[in-house]
Amino acid sequence: MDLRVVLVEPLYQGNVGSVARVMKNFGFSDLVLVGPCKLEGEARAMSSHARDLLENAKIVSSLSDAIEDSNIIIGTTGVSGLKFDEHLRVPAFSPREIKQRLTGASGKVALLFGREDQGFCREELGFCDMIMTIPTSEVYPVMNLSHAVAVVLYEMSNIEAGELPLADEFDVRLLHDHIAEVLDDIDYPEHKKEKTRLMMKRIFGRACLLEREVQTLRGILRRIQQNLR
Amino acid sequence: MDLRVVLVEPLYQGNVGSVARVMKNFGFSDLVLVGPCKLEGEARAMSSHARDLLENAKIVSSLSDAIEDSNIIIGTTGVSGLKFDEHLRVPAFSPREIKQRLTGASGKVALLFGREDQGFCREELGFCDMIMTIPTSEVYPVMNLSHAVAVVLYEMSNIEAGELPLADEFDVRLLHDHIAEVLDDIDYPEHKKEKTRLMMKRIFGRACLLEREVQTLRGILRRIQQNLR
Numbered sequence: 001m002d003l004r005v006v007l008v009e010p011l012y013q014g015n016v017g018s019v020a021r022v023m024k025n026f027g028f029s030d031l032v033l034v035g036p037c038k039l040e041g042e043a044r045a046m047s048s049h050a051r052d053l054l055e056n057a058k059i060v061s062s063l064s065d066a067i068e069d070s071n072i073i074i075g076t077t078g079v080s081g082l083k084f085d086e087h088l089r090v091p092a093f094s095p096r097e098i099k100q101r102l103t104g105a106s107g108k109v110a111l112l113f114g115r116e117d118q119g120f121c122r123e124e125l126g127f128c129d130m131i132m133t134i135p136t137s138e139v140y141p142v143m144n145l146s147h148a149v150a151v152v153l154y155e156m157s158n159i160e161a162g163e164l165p166l167a168d169e170f171d172v173r174l175l176h177d178h179i180a181e182v183l184d185d186i187d188y189p190e191h192k193k194e195k196t197r198l199m200m201k202r203i204f205g206r207a208c209l210l211e212r213e214v215q216t217l218r219g220i221l222r223r224i225q226q227n228l229r
Numbered sequence: 230m231d232l233r234v235v236l237v238e239p240l241y242q243g244n245v246g247s248v249a250r251v252m253k254n255f256g257f258s259d260l261v262l263v264g265p266c267k268l269e270g271e272a273r274a275m276s277s278h279a280r281d282l283l284e285n286a287k288i289v290s291s292l293s294d295a296i297e298d299s300n301i302i303i304g305t306t307g308v309s310g311l312k313f314d315e316h317l318r319v320p321a322f323s324p325r326e327i328k329q330r331l332t333g334a335s336g337k338v339a340l341l342f343g344r345e346d347q348g349f350c351r352e353e354l355g356f357c358d359m360i361m362t363i364p365t366s367e368v369y370p371v372m373n374l375s376h377a378v379a380v381v382l383y384e385m386s387n388i389e390a391g392e393l394p395l396a397d398e399f400d401v402r403l404l405h406d407h408i409a410e411v412l413d414d415i416d417y418p419e420h421k422k423e424k425t426r427l428m429m430k431r432i433f434g435r436a437c438l439l440e441r442e443v444q445t446l447r448g449i450l451r452r453i454q455q456n457l458r
Binding site: 018021024025026027048050091101134135137140141143151154155158185186188196202203204206209213216217220223227228 | 247250251253254255256275277278279363364365366368369370371372373375376379380383384386388411412414415416417425428431432433435436437438439442445446449452453455456457
C-alpha cells in the first residue's frame, strides 16, 4: 500500500520529528506537511535516525496541494472532537476497519492528521473520503499526535497490496461533478445540495470505487440526463 | 484485562509523561516505575491530562518488587536488541499474538518495557513468561518508548469502536428496487441491467449505508423519476 502521511498545520516541532521516526519504524517515507511550525533542533532530535525522512518531507501551503495525486483520503479525528457537523464525522471507522476496507486495493492513500489543538476545520473534513477514529477511553480520548500516527501506521503497515486498481482521483472528481450536474437537472432543493453532495462523497469514498465502477456510474448519470431532455 | 505497565529504569522523563498519557487514553492506570529518572516539569507537561496517573505511579527499586503480584509477565523488546542471549528472546510474539494468547484468561498481566538505550539485561529477560516484539521495518526498528507503549496498549485495550447505526436491510432492499426502477425508466440497455444492479449492490454494500443516506439516495431517485415524467 502506497501510504502518505499528511500533517495539517502541526504546532509542535517535537511531534513532527516523532512522526518522522515512527514512519520510518513502520517502513513508510512519504511525509507531507501543510503549513507546519518551524522545524529546528527539537524536530531533528525527536526524529532520531529518521532525520532523512524529516528533511525530505514535502512542505506545502494548502491541503489540496498535499492530496492532489491521492486516490483515497482518510482523515483521523478524535472522538471527542467538536460537535459541529456530525454528518461530516459519521460514520467513523477504527484503524482496523479502515485497513479491512483498503485490503486488496492499490493506489495512493493519504492519511490526514489535524492540528494538535483544533483538529480539522469543516472544509478540510470535506476533502476526506473516510473518517478514522482510534477507539480510546471516554475519560481521556485526546491522544498525542505522534502516538495517534504510531497506532495507525502499526495497523496499516502489514496491509497486503492487492491487484484491484482504485479509481483515479481525477475521474472520481468528474463523477462528483456529474452528480452535482444531475442534482441541478432535477431541481434538487438548493438548500440541500451541498449536504447531499458531501454525503455522496462520503458514501463513494467509503466504497473505495474501482475504475470501471466510476465509468458505470457515470454511464447511468449520462443516461438519466439524456432521458431528462 | 487487568494490565500493569512497568518501565524499567526509564532515562527520559518526557517519555514517562507520554506513557502516562497514552495509558489513560486507552483506559489503563496501573503504572510502576523501576528506578526511574527524575520526574519533574517535562514529565508533567508530556502527561498532559494524565498527570494524576503520573503522580500515582508506584516507584520501586527492583523489578521483582514491580511484578510480585502479577500472573503473567511479558517483556517488550526491539527486534534489533543486543544479540546476546538469543534463546531468551525467541520466540517473540507480536502484540496481536500476545492478545490472542491472553484472551479468555484472567489475572494481572505485567507489561515490561526496558531502558531506551539498552533494553533489558539478561536477568530481567529471565523474569518474562513471554517476549513481545512489535513488527517494524528492518531499516529502523528502534521505536521511541512511548510509541511502543501506545501500539501495545492499542492492541491490548478492548475498547470497541462505536456502533454505527447502519441502514435497515429492508430499506436497503427498497433502495435497490428503486434503482432498478430508474434503470427501467431511463431505458438502460437490457443486457447490462443485471450486471449494473449487482455492481450498485456491491458499491453500496461496501459503503455500509446509514439510514439517512438511504433516505437521501431514494429522495434523489424519486426526484429523477418526477423529472423524467
